[in-house]
Amino acid sequence: MHHAIVTETWPPEVNGVALTVQALEQGLKARGHEVSRVRPKQWPAQAAETGETLVRGAGLPRYPGLKYGLPATAQLQRLWRESRPDAIYVATEGPLGWSALRAARRLGIPAASGFHTRFDRYMRDYGAAFLQPVALGWMRHFHNLADATLVPTRELRDFLGNRGFDNVVLLPRAVDTRQFQPAFRDAALRQSWGVSDDAPVAIHVGRIAVEKNLALAVRAFRELQRLRPDARFVWVGDGPARAQLQREHPDFIFCGVQRGEALARHFASGDLFLFPSLSETFGNVTLEAMASGVPTIAYDYGATHEHLRDGSHGAAVSPGDENGFIAAARHIGGDADLRFVMGAAAREAVSRLRPEDVAAAFDELLAGLAQGKPHARLAAA
Structure with missing residues (x-):
């Protein structure tokens, strides 16, 4: 046809x-x-x-x-x-x-x-x-x-x-689980970010713009950083809010737009995916993070509501509950063993898609x- x-x-x-x-x-x-x-x-x-x-x-x-x-x-x-x-x-x-x-x-x-x-x-x-x-x-x-x-x-x-x-x-x-998978975790890439093997890396992938509710991601990361001063925040993507975010937070790592295997390596090299957007129709990046074995914190709608089980694959937070989002980032981001278990379960959850x-x-x-x-x-x- x-x-x-x-x-x-x-x-x-x-x-x-x-x-x-x-x-x-x-x-x-x-x-x-x-x-x-x-x-x-x-x-x-x-x-x-x-x-x-x-x-x-x-x-x-x-x-x-x-x-x-x-x-x-x-x-x-x-x-x-x-x-x-x-x-x-x-x-x-x-x-x-x-x-x-x-x-x-x-x-x-x-x-x-x-x-x-x-x-x-x-x-x-x-x-x-x-x-x-x-x-x-x-x-x-x-x-x-x-x-x-x-x-x-x-x-x-x-x-x-x-x-x-x-x-x-x-x-x-x-989601293409052959493209997005934990095997793409890259020690050299993490080293280029200036992080040690056991330092938690929060990652955000997507358009850097006001409609993505990024101020909450920043607040959540800073709370994690109180618990783990060695934590780092990596941003993948670009957009109109990037310049101001870089000025206000010089310790953040901005990697720009990534595609293909490079994107997969960035996803898999993170430890916690922070996705506070409330304007998504679906949110493909949620599935990509899960396939990469990265526990995810997001609001409970769209892809999160369909595929992410709260407490098993990360946190599915009630829309608008900013305190809950921040608390989840601190709890999951600060516990390496929990992140490992959740990441493996998240990968398994999307493996049949x-x-x-x-x-x-x-x-x-x-x-x-x-x-x-x-x-x-x-x-x-």
Whole structure:
């Protein structure tokens, strides 16, 4: 079959949406399908790959280097008339995504959308909490143009279903446990951080920005450091809050964006993953930390709620309980034996999650849409 994917972010951009959508595309291709892709032109400019259509884009506020696609309904209609896909997956809610859903409806091509970003929660993080209902209504209108809206957790499926989103379908996530594994722990890398073998290293992986609630991660680490003065905090990633964080905390170690095996080595070389974000739709990094054998402290929603057992794999803290988050960081971070046991259990907990199974479920869903089959069974799974 021929499927089309429309996304406003794509590697080498590093974010959860880009990497998740890339994995979905690779999964379809591995199953023998033709996949075409539509996305904005990136900066620096790159030539289109085979089967790829690049459209005009504009800079995304607060996300330097990222672009959103400008409206392209007429262009997409021409493209899909010439090479009609059996089904379309629209991964992002920007102008390009809106154009894709309009073009699909006009041409009678079934389309699924992906709910990847909690823009309603971003309103709160950027001081406009009063706009949360408006953002949720805007997203509801967008996703209800599709024949199915794919979400990564049962919790989110139920939340959206209770707020007027139609045809919400669960598509679970997985993690590549061959890429992320404890065997990538690197003594030389830890030595470059200036830590001894037994010094606890807290690590944060992700965008360094206000919506990630990073002030809490800092407070939690400082409390751990009271107990273990030799503890160090390693930051992997980049973002608008990095410069200020570096100025205010010169003892923190900033490693920038890491990819592939280098990212796996950074994960596995940490001892405690601190992830205080309250704005995630899922949080792929939670599974990556667990697969790396690193106990994780995170709020109990998204990937944490689905996969992390409190007290066994780390700590799943009630959302908003900052004291509980800090106490867990001190307790787990200060106990090497406990960290070892939790890390091994976390690895085991995600060892049965297979990207191949996600690809098969995605394939089945798109094939069902292409054949006009109802997807109520999948939505209720």
